[in-house]
Amino acid sequence: MKKIALSVLMTALLAACASTPAPVTDPNANQTTGNTSNTGSEITTVDATGTTGVKLDPRLSDPSNILSQRRVYFDYDSFTVKSEYDAMVQAHAKFLVERRDYKIILQGNTDNRGTAEYNLALGQKRADAVAKLLLALGVNENQIEAVSFGEERPLENGDTDEAWERNRRADIVYNGEQSK
Numbered sequence: 001m002k003k004i005a006l007s008v009l010m011t012a013l014l015a016a017c018a019s020t021p022a023p024v025t026d027p028n029a030n031q032t033t034g035n036t037s038n039t040g041s042e043i044t045t046v047d048a049t050g051t052t053g054v055k056l057d058p059r060l061s062d063p064s065n066i067l068s069q070r071r072v073y074f075d076y077d078s079f080t081v082k083s084e085y086d087a088m089v090q091a092h093a094k095f096l097v098e099r100r101d102y103k104i105i106l107q108g109n110t111d112n113r114g115t116a117e118y119n120l121a122l123g124q125k126r127a128d129a130v131a132k133l134l135l136a137l138g139v140n141e142n143q144i145e146a147v148s149f150g151e152e153r154p155l156e157n158g159d160t161d162e163a164w165e166r167n168r169r170a171d172i173v174y175n176g177e178q179s180k
Contacts, residue, residue: 056176057099066091070172072130073165076111079125081133089130092172093137100140103175106130108148109155111164116150123148126170 059065108123127146156163
């Protein structure tokens with residue numbers, strides 16, 4: 001009898017843990033503090049679950065702002081972040097430190113060479129490499145999730161050097177956005 005009760009209890013606990021977390025929203029979005037980035041000009045996006053109404057800072061989509069840059073590209077068979085991405089990673093770190101309510105998902109990707117298992121592992125190492133830089137710059141680990149898609153989400157199909165180069169990357173996706 002105790003075993004049955006324990007099984008039911010564990011099932012209930014696991015079911016409670018399986019719920020989808022609510023999207024993070026900007027609690028200052030409707031306040032008028034004189035800060036023009038929080039005066040209702042935020043963009044509305046759709047998150048991965050299809051929920052609308054998530055407000056994001058407009059700097060994240062402004063092409064003239066470094067925060068709109070979201071891709072870190074890697075060399076073949078490498079997970080070393082090149083110095084050319086330092087300014088972009090630092091800008092995202094500064095933004096996340098200032099906005100502790102924002103969260104990101106780092107999505108590691110590879111080209112289509114190698115086995116699926118190898119590519120998943122390499123994609124994870126790429127996402128983790130960017131995460132380590134952000135953590136070193138003061139971002140809270142609770143704001144970062146690192147995942148790998150391996151070769152499953154190519155930006156460009158084909159077996160050319162150009163396609164392979166575009167697919168070796170880590171994407172920074174803010175909570176409430178869809179990956180592009």
